[in-house]
Amino acid sequence: MISREEAIAFLNSNSPKDILEKINLINELEKDREKYITYSKNVFIPLCNWCRNKCGYCIFRSNNPKLMKKEEVREILLKGDELGCREALFTFGERVDEHPKIKEELKKMGYSGILEYLYDLEDWCLSNTNLLPHTNCGILTYEELKMLREVNASMGLMLENVSERLMKTIAHKDSPGKEPKLRIEMIENAGKLKIPFTTGILIGIGETNEEIVDSILKIKEIHEKYGHIQEVIIQNFRTKKGIPMENFEEPSPIKMLKVIILAKLMLDDISIQVPPNLNKETGQLFLLAGIDDWGGVSPLTKDYVNPEAPWPEIEELRRFTEELGFKLKMRLPVYDKYIKKEWLSERIYEKIVKE
Ligand SMILES: O=c1nc2n(C[C@H](O)[C@H](O)[C@H](O)CO)c3cc(O)ccc3cc-2c(=O)[nH]1
Ligand SMILES: C[C@H]1O[C@@H](n2cnc3c(N)ncnc32)[C@H](O)[C@@H]1O
Numbered sequence: 001m002i003s004r005e006e007a008i009a010f011l012n013s014n015s016p017k018d019i020l021e022k023i024n025l026i027n028e029l030e031k032d033r034e035k036y037i038t039y040s041k042n043v044f045i046p047l048c049n050w051c052r053n054k055c056g057y058c059i060f061r062s063n064n065p066k067l068m069k070k071e072e073v074r075e076i077l078l079k080g081d082e083l084g085c086r087e088a089l090f091t092f093g094e095r096v097d098e099h100p101k102i103k104e105e106l107k108k109m110g111y112s113g114i115l116e117y118l119y120d121l122e123d124w125c126l127s128n129t130n131l132l133p134h135t136n137c138g139i140l141t142y143e144e145l146k147m148l149r150e151v152n153a154s155m156g157l158m159l160e161n162v163s164e165r166l167m168k169t170i171a172h173k174d175s176p177g178k179e180p181k182l183r184i185e186m187i188e189n190a191g192k193l194k195i196p197f198t199t200g201i202l203i204g205i206g207e208t209n210e211e212i213v214d215s216i217l218k219i220k221e222i223h224e225k226y227g228h229i230q231e232v233i234i235q236n237f238r239t240k241k242g243i244p245m246e247n248f249e250e251p252s253p254i255k256m257l258k259v260i261i262l263a264k265l266m267l268d269d270i271s272i273q274v275p276p277n278l279n280k281e282t283g284q285l286f287l288l289a290g291i292d293d294w295g296g297v298s299p300l301t302k303d304y305v306n307p308e309a310p311w312p313e314i315e316e317l318r319r320f321t322e323e324l325g326f327k328l329k330m331r332l333p334v335y336d337k338y339i340k341k342e343w344l345s346e347r348i349y350e351k352i353v354k355e
């Protein structure tokens with residue numbers, strides 16, 4: 001195992017030799033098995049664009065709140081189903097029902113809050129399509145996670161970073177929900193509830209190398225306790241016009257490569273995910289460093305968090321992946337090793353094994 005100090009020294013160093021040695025080590029560890037790189041064919045449902053947080057890097061959030069209608073959501077789910085998608089990704093702002101207009105709209109539809117509405121939509125999704133819900137909507141309580149577990153194959157929350165310091169910077173100063181303690185607590189609660197989980201770190205938001213290493217170590221520590229982290233996303237900050245962090249520099253390919261190498265070496269059995277739409281030029285380089293998964297790719301909907309970055313065609317992704325001798329394979333939002341009774345609600349389990 002790499003120690004904290006070694007990991008920090010690796011990120012601080014400028015030595016190509018250090019990088020190549022670690023890439024060699026990763027390839028040596030994996031040489032005896034045929035390697036599959038996975039992806040999830042999904043539709044993205046941005047249920048509501050309001051959010052109680054205001055992250056300095058976010059373009060998703062708007063001051064002009066819109067809630068998707070039931071019919072709109074159902075139409076996307078049905079179209080996705082026809083196209084062979086298997087994941088319904090519900091990603092939206094945190095605690096959107098704190099906004100009076102949204103609260104009122106929900107009330108008119110007969111719902112006391114956004115999560116009741118979400119549950120209903122996910123319930124409909126399971127009864128009427130082959131898609132399996134994955135929800136990533138910010139901080140949830142233990143009880144809320146417990147309720148949503150019934151209708152979700154997996155859930156997610158980006159740790160972003162463990163840094164308290166970032167809570168005072170442009171990235172997180174107006175985002176109480178990015179408080180690391182709250183995020184860690186929720187990821188642990190998901191573990192207690194046996195929910196297959198996706199988390200990750202966002203690189204390039206003003207964090208230090210120490211803070212990156214500490215974030216990886218925190219995820220590792222939680223996973224050692226509960227065993228529920230199926231994948232860790234190494235997400236690169238992508239700048240956009242008009243965001244508070246517009247002038248921030250995006251992380252370099254080598255910076256990303258080094259973080260991916262560390263995550264791969266430190267997180268053992270956890271899958272390392274890199275989104276292909278944010279890494280069109282560099283994704284193949286990251287394959288060399290041992291990434292396992294491309295995450296969600298959609299033939300129908302855009303990435304509402306990074307709307308400027310289109311998804312590759314799946315056949316394009318296949319060529320990209322096979323050029324390095326790997327095989328591309330579709331997966332569900334829950335990884336194969338978690339398709340077990342103990343990890344899923346009865347309803348989700350039965351739906352998956354009955355196909
Ligand atoms: O299309 C996207 N999908 C995102 N996903 C979805 C991801 O691509 C897939 O849903 C998972 O790999 C399913 O296992 C996230 C899921 C999470 O739980 C947490 C964060 C993200 C972030 C994104 C994202 O920025 N864009
Ligand atoms: C859904 C996830 O998307 C990430 N996210 C939000 N804004 C950006 C951006 N500009 N660039 C890259 N990732 C972003 C955050 O990590 C969030 O948790």
Ligand code: SF4
Binds near residue numbers: 054058094
């Ligand atoms: S990144 Fe998520 S939490 Fe932050 S402002 Fe955007 S929608 Fe809200």
